[in-house]
Amino acid sequence: MANAMTAKEVTKKVFNNDNLFVLDVRNEDDFSNWKIEGKNFEYLNVPYFDLLDGVEPILDKIPADKELLVVCAKEGSSVMVADMLEEAGREASYLQGGMKAWSEHLEPVKVGDLKDGGEMYQFVRIGKGCLSYMVISNGEAAIVDATRMTDVFTDFAAEKDAVIKHIFDTHLHADHISGGRKIAEKTGASYWLPPKDAEEVTFDYNRLEDGNGVMIGSTKITIQAVYSPGHTIGSTSFVVDDQYLLSGDILFIDSIGRPDLAGKAGDWAGDLRETLYKRYKELSSQLIVMPAHFMIIDELNEDGSVSEKLGTLFAKNHGLNIEDEGEFRKLVSENLPPQPNAYQEIRETNMGKISPDEEKQREMEIGPNRCAVR
Numbered sequence: 162m163a164n165a166m167t168a169k170e171v172t173k174k175v176f177n178n179d180n181l182f183v184l185d186v187r188n189e190d191d192f193s194n195w196k197i198e199g200k201n202f203e204y205l206n207v208p209y210f211d212l213l214d215g216v217e218p219i220l221d222k223i224p225a226d227k228e229l230l231v232v233c234a235k236e237g238s239s240v241m242v243a244d245m246l247e248e249a250g251r252e253a254s255y256l257q258g259g260m261k262a263w264s265e266h267l268e269p270v271k272v273g274d275l276k277d278g279g280e281m282y283q284f285v286r287i288g289k290g291c292l293s294y295m296v297i298s299n300g301e302a303a304i305v306d307a308t309r310m311t312d313v314f315t316d317f318a319a320e321k322d323a324v325i326k327h328i329f330d331t332h333l334h335a336d337h338i339s340g341g342r343k344i345a346e347k348t349g350a351s352y353w354l355p356p357k358d359a360e361e362v363t364f365d366y367n368r369l370e371d372g373n374g375v376m377i378g379s380t381k382i383t384i385q386a387v388y389s390p391g392h393t394i395g396s397t398s399f400v401v402d403d404q405y406l407l408s409g410d411i412l413f414i415d416s417i418g419r420p421d422l423a424g425k426a427g428d429w430a431g432d433l434r435e436t437l438y439k440r441y442k443e444l445s446s447q448l449i450v451m452p453a454h455f456m457i458i459d460e461l462n463e464d465g466s467v468s469e470k471l472g473t474l475f476a477k478n479h480g481l482n483i484e485d486e487g488e489f490r491k492l493v494s495e496n497l498p499p500q501p502n503a504y505q506e507i508r509e510t511n512m513g514k515i516s517p518d519e520e521k522q523r524e525m526e527i528g529p530n531r532c533a534v535r
Contacts, residue, residue, distance in 0.1 A: 163243030166230055166254040168266035172287045175199040175458065176268075176465035182227040184219075184246075184253075186212065186238050187260070195528045197232060197256075197263060197288070198458040209238040216245045223251065235259040263288035264527060267313045269295075270466045272451070275402045279378065280321075283451060283466050284313065290454050290530040291337055292467055296401055299378030303327040305399060305407055306453045307340040309522060314344060325350045327375055329384070330511075331409030331453055332396040333358035335504040336530045338522050339511050342366075355388075355395030363513035369397050389440055390432040392418035392532070398441075406448040406471060411436055413452045414460040414469050416533040417480030419497055430490045437481055446472030456533050480534060493534050502528045 174181050180201045185192050186209040196204065205222055212219070223229060229246065231253055233239040239255035246253040256263065267284045275281055279298035286292070286308055294305040295314065302323040304314055307330075318325050325348045328341040332355060342364060345352035353369040354362065371388035385400040392410040396418075399407040410418040417437060420429035448471045455467045462468065475481050483489040503525035509515045510522070517525065 163231070163240065163247050164254040165257040167257050168262045168288070169268065171197065171230065171256065171263070172266060172268045172285075172465070175202075175287060176461070180227055182224060182229050183232055184223065184229060184242070185232045186242050187232070187234055191234070195260070197230075197260075200458055203227070209233060209242065212242055212245070216242065216249055220249060220251065225251070229253045230256060232256045232263075233259050235261050260288070260527075261523060264523070265310055267293070267308065267310055268465065269313075269317055270464055272466050272468060273404065273449070275404070279402065281401065281405060282317070283468075284308075284317075285461075285465055285467065286337075289337065289526065290456060292451065292453055292455065294407060294451065296377050296384065297321055297323045300324060301326045301378040303329065303375065303377045303384060304341070304344065305329045305384075306331055306334070306409070307344055309338040309340045309343070309526075311340040311344050311347065314340070315347065324348075326377065327351050327353065327384075329353045329369060329399070331355075331398065331407065332393040333508060333511055334410075335508050335511075336454075336532055337526050338507055342513070355393075355397045357390070358393050358395030359512075361512050361514070371397075387440065387444075389436040390429065392420060392429075392433065394429065394432070396436070400444070400448065403445075404449060406441075406444060406450050407453075408441075408450050409453045410532045412441065412450060412474065412478075412481075413454060413456060413533050414450070414467060414474070415478065416456055417478070417493070418532060419534050420493055430493050433493060434486065434489055441471065442475070444471060446470065446475065450474055454530050454532050456530075497534060498531045500531060502526070 178200050182203045185206045188208050192206040231239040231243040236259040243253040243255040267286050270283050272283045273281045282295045284293040296303045302318045302325045328345050330341050351367050353367040356368045373386040375384045387398040389398045389411050420433045449468050451468050
């Protein structure tokens with residue numbers, strides 16, 4: 162019998178730049194759209210149906226000296242193929258839970274210390290490219306851009322003996338379902354949203370506006386809201402402890418946010434430029450930018466976290482160095498990847514207008530995030 166390899170174990174291999182040979186037995190379209198990525202991973206995509214008569218035809222394509230992982234959508238097909246490989250004399254593991262589990266795994270990474278014993282954690286959703294945050298100070302916690310896998314956050318806070326007091330969404334998300342409201346209902350914490358993104362929501366929330374300062378614990382860690390429209394009209398960034406800039410989907414390490422997910426690329430391109438080229442320019446270049454997403458595996462630091470100094474991004478990020486406004490508008494309105502899977506339904510879920518069951522939510526989120534300009 163083949164071994165099961167968990168999404169957490171594969172994540173550690175990504176973080177450690179380990180070698181891994183991935184045999185993906187989903188169909189070609191699914192594989193080309195979205196796959197497990199690692200800097201030192203190699204791939205072979207052979208649909209499961211092509212292997213029903215046996216794995217002998219592909220044995221010479223699989224190196225004998227590399228660890229082998231078989232991947233499918235939900236696990237079943239990969240178990241069968243991995244067992245066939247074992248019978249053929251090859252050691253093989255399968256991804257437990259398949260790409261479904263890969264999409265949902267969150268790996269907490271400590272990214273820094275704050276004043277008077279506070280801590281900052283980034284939760285890396287490795288298969289989807291989503292990044293969430295938890296600020297902990299003096300037994301209290303705040304969460305920014307939580308995903309729908311809410312137990313990860315509540316369990317982590319409990320491990321740290323921290324009470325969740327505040328939950329923020331930097332904007333109304335279109336590529337993944339927010340867990341913010343659910344955590345707030347479960348814990349009694351305050352849930353904050355930018356009001357300009359919340360005009361159609363069906364629930365009560367705290368208005369997140371420019372200049373809001375929220376204390377976490379008694380150590381004067383202030384989460385300062387900075388209105389920064391462009392990806393959405395309400396997009397709001399946070400400066401935490403004068404050290405970190407949580408940029409939401411406005412600024413990424415290797416790209417900038419797309420302004421078209423509400424159908425308003427033309428209207429919002431100017432807002433995006435003003436946020437990036439004026440508002441952010443006025444902030445300290447020493448702030449460490451922590452975005453809500455990453456696009457490519459190369460953006461991960463050695464510890465698996467995703468961050469970079471704002472000054473470095475102004476020097477190296479192409480999206481911050483386009484002098485001509487017309488050229489900038491063209492980049493952010495024409496050079497766009499496909500829109501995220503089911504993004505309108507995801508927006509409506511995050512507004513509280515629809516309440517899909519868990520399996521439907523999982524389907525809606527399948528695939529990579531596509532919040533950036535290429």
